[in-house]
Amino acid sequence: MNHKALYQPLYHHATPHGVLTAVALPPEPKPVPTSILDQLAEEEAAHAADLRGFRQVQFVGGRLALRHAAAQLGMRLPAAMPDDRGAPVMPPRIVGSVSHKHSIAVGMVARSNGRTLGVDIEEYEPARMGIAPKILRPEELATIEAMPEENRWLALLLRFSIKESIYKALDPYVRRYVGFHEAFVEPDLEGGARVELHLANGETGFEVDARYAWLEGRVLTSVRIGRTQPSSDS
Ligand SMILES: CC(C)(COP(=O)(O)OP(=O)(O)OC[C@H]1O[C@@H](n2cnc3c(N)ncnc32)[C@H](O)[C@@H]1OP(=O)(O)O)[C@@H](O)C(=O)NCCC(=O)NCCS
Structure with a gap:
């Protein structure tokens, strides 16, 4: 899995619940480079700039994964900011969910059809x-x-x-x-x-x-x- 560059998609996976994209994360909590932050929506990048350590790495990885997964469906996501309970806010009729572990972040995106996704x-x-x-x-x-x-x-x-x-x-x-x-x-x-x-x-x-x-x-x-x-x- 280390053959791919950090913050780049490792793989896309078509699942019964939506498209999943996995993004490689660095093993160390180094500040996320500006060139990577620039790939996020403006509001997401500003939010990420206020985060520190692994929290910043994971937030950025999760949002990039969501963005790449949406692109697989031909969609360009607006900023998916955290709501008051920590869930990413998605545009109408689209659902998305994020998870991350030390070296990986995943995002799944689907058309909602009235259903939610985790x-x-x-x-x-x-x-x-x-x-x-x-x-x-x-x-x-x-x-x-x-x-x-x-x-x-x-x-x-x-x-x-x-x-x-x-x-x-x-x-x-x-x-x-x-x-x-x-x-x-x-x-x-x-x-x-x-x-x-x-x-x-x-x-x-x-x-x-x-x-x-x-x-x-x-x-x-x-x-x-x-x-x-x-x-x-x-
Ligand atoms: C909220 C919780 C599920 C997150 O899981 P986690 O393993 O700690 O972390 P993950 O990396 O998998 O997920 C984190 C992501 O969850 C999402 N998230 C956080 N709160 C959320 C919420 N209330 N609703 C939906 N998604 C949420 C966010 O996207 C977050 O990533 P981000 O902050 O970078 O956007 C977990 O911390 C928790 O509180 N679990 C205890 C409750 C539980 O699971 N009960 C089982 C009920 S059957």
């Missing part, structure tokens, strides 16, 4: 089985504990990542912190997952479609959420 990327290593009780509902924990030990971490990581994608796709509807125990996730063997929401505030009427893929030592997940029925929750 994306998440996670590294396989290091395994952190200790997070299981925080992330999993008791019935999910029981499923994972019944697995052969060597399968448990990836089974947990997949559920963790899908839940983070759920969080991002659900936020535009509920606009509140949603805990990990508010969703049940059962991945299948074909890159999908059954998701049940158990929302603490009793919000209902969501249709959740979750996908996952293994990409170069990472898990990539995305979630699309629509409304199943008119609701007074939103």
